[in-house]
Amino acid sequence: MTRIVADISVSLDGFVTGPDPGPADGLGTGGEALHHWAFSDDPRDRRVLREATARSGAVVLGRRLFDVVDGPNGWSDATGYGAGEVGRPAFIVLTGAPPRAVRLNDLDWTFVTTGLRDAVAIARRRAEAASSDSGTDLDVVLMGGGATVGSALDAGLVDSLTLHLAPVVLGAGTPLLTGRAPRTLVQRDVVPTSTATHLTYDVVRA
Template sequence: MSRVIGDITISLDGFVDGTGDGVEALHAWALASDDPVDAAELATVATAGAVVMGRGTFDVVDGPHGWQDGLGYGAREDARPPFFVVTREAPASVRLAATHDVSFVTGGPAAAVAAARRAADGADVYVMGGGATVGSFLAARLLDVLQLHVAPQVLGSGTRLFTGSAHRLVQRDVRVSRAAAHLTYEVLTPAP
């Protein structure tokens, strides 16, 4: 069975987004680094069998300044597995529909994971996006693995990934580049 992997970039002070210049620097490991460790991380996420994301993240990547040719899931890897967007309602139009397999799931996170697992056909399912999405999947015990890309940035404010629920994690891998520390944890809290 495929693993469900929460994959997110986070600042040293625990924020996944914020305001100002720090936010762009937060993702420099994926967008601008020439370090081979960062390239290997991007190549790994590009092997996803399917990807789940929240509606807020989808609206950004589908927007006019979002994913373009050569820049998409996995940053420069521009991977195009099936995408499942957790939302209350599908948007009226989708710019990426011509180039990406996008489905909208209104039944919540568990329904999105089930659909993504079917589409992934045994390959790993990645949950990407904002802290609210990845954090809610972690809180709902839907993640098997949590991958954190810790950028050397202190944002001071923004959206936190961890917001009050306790989780038991076991560190499985650490890779360090000049732009980020890539941490992989097995989530021991059993999935429902």
Template sequence: MTRIIADISVSVDGFVTGPDPGPDNALGTCGEALHTWAFSGDPDDRRVLREGTARSGAVVLGRRLFDLVDGPNGWDDKTGYGAGEVGKPAFVVVTSSPPESVRLTDLDWTFVTTGLSDAVATARELAEAASSDSGKELDVVLMGGGAAIGSALDAGTPLFTGGAPRILAQRSVTPTSTATHLTYDVL
């Protein structure tokens, strides 16, 4: 069965970017520190990135994040979702209106204008098709940004405030030289 996974780098105090994120400063001021682990040579960081992206059958992101990753200072062959780690999953963008053009034309983009739940349903269909094609279980990954994941958890932004209380079951903890990777199941 296709799982829905929320996968995002977050500071201990609940922030997913530094202050003032935008097209020329995607992660905000000093926000790149949140993603140091994704570019480190630490073998555990590499394993976490490889395993996380390898399970991706489809990835959901919000329009603000799409505008950053598809913008002129966004993803390229060296930086992007699992760059250098795995194939390229389908990407589903939640938006009120699709963009007029897409810079990253080598990626499979689907734009859903009818809300997050429809975007997740579309991503699930794409992940299930990719699972069938590959012969292995693949998941839907909620990449973010924070508002999209917060909405998916009905918690808002920042991730850890508001909404109904949730029970989390710890699956794994992997400390590395650059980060501590925490994996939880939401019960």
């Protein structure tokens, strides 16, 4: 069965970027520490990343995050989706208007201008089709940014939440859960590593 999985790295004080994020520095000041785990040699980190990439039937991201990953300092052959793990799911971008050009034109991009629910619905159809083709249950992964993940939680669209809790205090930046609607979570898995604590929760539907 295809699930909607929100998967994002976060600091100890609840930020998914450092201060002043932008297209040239998508994670903001100090924010690169949030993703040290994704490039770690710790076998537990590698397993978490490999399993997350393998389950990705389609990936949803917001326009600001797209502009970062598709920008000149964004994804490359070494630092693409899954940080070097093999994974080429469909990418669904929630946006007000499609971009005029795409640098990463070897990836499967769909731009949705009609809202988050439509983006998730399209991603679910793509993930279900990929599941049928592969004979494996694949999920929709909401990779960010923080506003997209938070809005999906508020809208009751998320089945599972995975947080990669980095051992860093950023002090400011883009908050993940501040000001969000109350949600009940059921803890399902905790994987502590040398660079992060990987937390997985089921999201209880209201």
